[in-house]
Amino acid sequence: MRAIQFISMGIAMAVFTSCADSSSQYDASGTFEATEIIVSSEINGKILELNLEEGTTLRKDQLVGSIDSMQLFLRKKQLQQNIEALKSRQPETHKQIAVIEQQISTYKKEQQRVSALVRANAANQKQLDDITAQLAVLEKQLVAQKSTLSLTTKGIHEDAASLEIQIEQLNDQLMKCRIVNPIDGTVLVKYAEAHELAMPGKTLYKIADLENMIFRAYVTSDLLTKLKIGQDVKVVADFGEDTRKYNGKVEWISGKSEFTPKTIHTRDERANLVYAVKITVENDGFLKIGMYGEVDLQLQH
DSSP: OHHHHHHHHHHHHHHHHHHHHHHHTSSEEEEEEOOEEEEEOOSOEEEEEEOOOTTOEEOTTOEEEEEOOHHHHHHHHHHHHHHHHHHHTOOOHHHHHHHHHHHHHHHHHHHHHHHHHHHTTSSOHHHHHHHHHHHHHHHHHHHHHHHHHHHHHHHHHHHHHHHHHHHHHHHHHHHHTEEEOOSSEEEEEEOOOTTSEEOTTOEEEEEEOOSEEEEEEEEOHHHHTTOOTTOEEEEEEEOSSOEEEEEEEEEEEOSSOEEOOTTOOBSSTTOOEEEEEEEEEEOOSOOOTTOEEEEEOOOOO
């Protein structure tokens, strides 16, 4: 029995030593992740269609669905009719002041005629004064009429402009009834179906760019001084019994330390504080979100 125990202990020690030796060649470990975007509804209404499934690859700006917009469309038509009604009430300034302008023209001619008669002593001064006074009244009426018509026209234009703004708001809401995909990527989760009711903030689906993955690793402070943005590294993905090597580039280095996550191992297990590093990796189709891996910073150990 003791011999069996010694043999078992020997095998365990050999496995542990082998694992330690294999992991020592890597500088840090971490997990693969991708930039995930949650696409939500921006408007109330029934979802008429949502043409996507989990795993579907979508293009940026691709139309993938729509939300019922009939009520918004009818409100827009009503506002357009209101604008037309306002424009029909706009006064025809020239026609409305034409009568007064004609009277003023007539009195000016009469004023000139009577003035000539006064100078020739063929008419008295009172006739000229009466005509001059009437001319002054007409000119004041013309100014007042122009002012009234101008204010009326201005008010109509302002009301029409307010309705135009409301139409622009409706146009924006109508555009939001179109469900447009924001990025090139793969649908991870579909949260809604056609014929369901949408409301602002309701999650429709989640999408991520899986062609360009991010490997988040954690390195100790002694390795941090040997890292820089843009540095080329090697990333090894763990597929269980198999591994794959990928070229990676350091995209981001954290400016502050943090405690080592429980699921992450570092080259120096005694290190409590580590720095997060993001490494971009081009996916060949095998990498998945949450997959574990290790990174070789290609440093002289």
